[in-house]
Each structure stands twice: as structure tokens, then as C-alpha cells.
Amino acid sequence: MFYREAGQFKTSYEADTAIFPLREDRIGLAVALIVAVVVIPLWADSFFLTSIMIPFLIFALATIGLNVLTGYAGQLSLGTGAFMGVGAYACYKLATYFPGANIILLVLLSGFFAAGIGVLFGLPSLRIKGLYLAVTTLAAQFFLEWAFIRIPWLYNYNPSGAIEVPTRRAFGMIASGPAAHPLTRYFIVLAIVLAFTLLIKNVLRGHIGRSWMMIRDMDIAAELIGVRPLRAKLSAFFVSSYICGVAGAMMVFFWLGAAEPSSFSIRLSFQILFMAILGGLGSLIGCYMGAAFIWVLPVVLRSVLPAIGISVGAETVQHLTFMLVGALIVFLLIVEPHGLARLWQIGKEKLKVWPFPYG
Numbered sequence: 001m002f003y004r005e006a007g008q009f010k011t012s013y014e015a016d017t018a019i020f021p022l023r024e025d026r027i028g029l030a031v032a033l034i035v036a037v038v039v040i041p042l043w044a045d046s047f048f049l050t051s052i053m054i055p056f057l058i059f060a061l062a063t064i065g066l067n068v069l070t071g072y073a074g075q076l077s078l079g080t081g082a083f084m085g086v087g088a089y090a091c092y093k094l095a096t097y098f099p100g101a102n103i104i105l106l107v108l109l110s111g112f113f114a115a116g117i118g119v120l121f122g123l124p125s126l127r128i129k130g131l132y133l134a135v136t137t138l139a140a141q142f143f144l145e146w147a148f149i150r151i152p153w154l155y156n157y158n159p160s161g162a163i164e165v166p167t168r169r170a171f172g173m174i175a176s177g178p179a180a181h182p183l184t185r186y187f188i189v190l191a192i193v194l195a196f197t198l199l200i201k202n203v204l205r206g207h208i209g210r211s212w213m214m215i216r217d218m219d220i221a222a223e224l225i226g227v228r229p230l231r232a233k234l235s236a237f238f239v240s241s242y243i244c245g246v247a248g249a250m251m252v253f254f255w256l257g258a259a260e261p262s263s264f265s266i267r268l269s270f271q272i273l274f275m276a277i278l279g280g281l282g283s284l285i286g287c288y289m290g291a292a293f294i295w296v297l298p299v300v301l302r303s304v305l306p307a308i309g310i311s312v313g314a315e316t317v318q319h320l321t322f323m324l325v326g327a328l329i330v331f332l333l334i335v336e337p338h339g340l341a342r343l344w345q346i347g348k349e350k351l352k353v354w355p356f357p358y359g
Helices: 023-043 046-072 080-097 103-126 131-150 182-205 207-217 219-224 229-256 266-279 284-307 314-335 339-353
Strands: 168-170 173-176
Touching: 023 046, 023 182, 046 080, 046 182, 046 207, 046 229, 046 266, 046 284, 080 103, 080 131, 080 229, 080 266, 103 131, 103 168, 103 173, 103 182, 103 229, 131 266, 173 182, 173 229, 182 207, 182 229, 182 284, 207 219, 207 229, 219 229, 266 284, 266 314, 266 339, 284 314, 284 339
Parallel strands: none
Antiparallel strands: 168 173
16 A cells, blocks of 8 residues: 555666666655655764764675675675775775865775785685685784784874874864764765765666676576676675775774774674674675664663663673574574575565565
8 A cells, every 4th residue: 555566657768777666665765865865964963974964874884795705606704894994904004195186086096005905805805705714814814903003104103003083174164073064974975885885875776796696606607607707706805895995994084093903803894794794694684784783772772761661881882783693693594594684675575566466
């Protein structure tokens, strides 16, 4: 009744291949955009933007980067945090050498450095797969984390070993540094994340995305029908590492303001991986769902538990978050391996025939 495909006729090839062919989907997308662009900036305070929305969007972008490699190309990676670190340190060096450049341009350029490193460590994927490839990317995580600590040039020989974000401008506005307004940083992050989501959605619908999915499903059969594993796998590593590098640069320049090598540890890699698993591998909307669940859950617990009379400390909330996330991962792997995105898809399919379901 509320979500119907019947009666919506497609009279052109463009209408049949649209990203959102159903009117209800387009309305839902428009409502979500209005909330993100209008309602949240008008209603939210600086704390909400800085502590919830900006990190949520950044983690969603990083999850999209991992999902491109693991969910769509089938190449397991445990080095997401390190590739984000490469983007952050590259942007820091670019901002040092080009102080007058647009910081948004530098953030986008920093992703190419992470993409190059990702392709380098993705070369073993041409000969190994599965757990062995995961170990290779894990080696990249440890090596790059060591480089962030042991190469002083990367952090401009700062005695603290940390990178501190300088004040930089974009389109005449202060976009990074202590003087940057949270609303300005929020709009920049939102625009970049939405642009990359739309770009990846279109790439996945083209021959590049289809070649990734064919390699994921059965690489030998894909090679027999003309897909080149070298090009497909390395392009997946390139795109995935580029997106993760941009997310890492945004994490430091538009959210944290400063970072140490521990900010890009293996814990961050596993956190992004859990977001992808919970949201659903091979789903862009699942990236947003996974990031929202894992990042917003501690905030909800800190707000809801005291409201119902349960007083808990910050460390208890953290432990509860670990327990709930772990239990949900096990539950979804057993009941619905495709994550929250598949549950959302099932709900939409049931709405299409409600209240007259198939017998």
C-alpha cells in the first residue's frame, strides 16, 4: 500500500536503468537529503556535529572503501586503518608544502598516495587469496604503522610524534584547524561523502564494477569469459585504498585536528571491518547502517540508560558496546550473513505486496 511498484511504468532505457527506479525510493532519498542538509544544521549543536555526524560520515566513507575491495571484489583486507593513515600523513605533508592551496583539493589528492601503496600491497592478490591475502594486508598494516612512528619526516620532526592540523582555507572559508567552524567541516565532509557514494554507485553499475563482482564470485570463470584478473584486482585495490586515504585525511583534518600513529592502528581496521560486516558486504546503504550502528550505539547507551534509571560509567558503556556488537555479528552471520542491508531489502520486498503477501 505504501511501497508499490505496480503502476510505475518505464518508457525509456534511461528510466529502466535509473539508480532509483521507484518513486518511493526517490522520495526517501529526498527526505534523507533534506534532513542531512537542512534539518541537522538548523537543529544540531557543535557537539552533535563534531562527535556524531562528522565521524559517522567519515567512517561510512571508509566502510565504502573497504566494501569495494572485500564486498564487491572479494579480496579480504585487514589494512584499512593503515591506508587511512597514509592519506592522513600525505595530506599533512601536502598542506605543509602548499599552505595556500585549497584544503579540499589536498584531501582529494592525498588519496592517490594511499592508492599507490594499496596497489603495491595488492600485488600478492594475483597469486594468493582468502586468509593468505588477509595476512598480506595485515603485514601492510604493521609495516605502515611502524613507518608512521619511525620516519620523523612524515610528522615534520615533531617531538611528540603527532601531526597537528594547521589552519587552512577552502573557497575563502576556514576549513581546518582550531578556528574552523563545525558546521563548515560538516558540510565539507557531507559533500565529499555523498559525491563518492554516487560515484561508486555508478562505477559498480558499469563494466568495472561488474568485473569486480565476477572476480569475487568465480575468478576462473571470469577469466575464461575475458575478465583480466590483474586489471580487476589491482583496480579494486586502487579505488578502495584511494577512498580509505581520503577518509583518513578527513578524519584528521575535519574531525580530530591532530593524530598519532596509534590513531591508525589495527583496532581501526577491525572497527571498519565490523561496520562492513554488520551493514552488509556488497551494499552501499549497508556501509551507512554499519557505521551508524557501531558509532552511534555508545552515544545511545549513554543517553538511554540514565534515562531509565540505570547509572553506568563510560567504561561500562564501552564494554556493553563490545558485547552487543560481538553478539550481533555472530547473530547476523548465522541468521542473515548479508547484514542489516539485507534485512532492509527484505522489509521493502514485504511492503511491496502488503497486505496481500504471496501464499
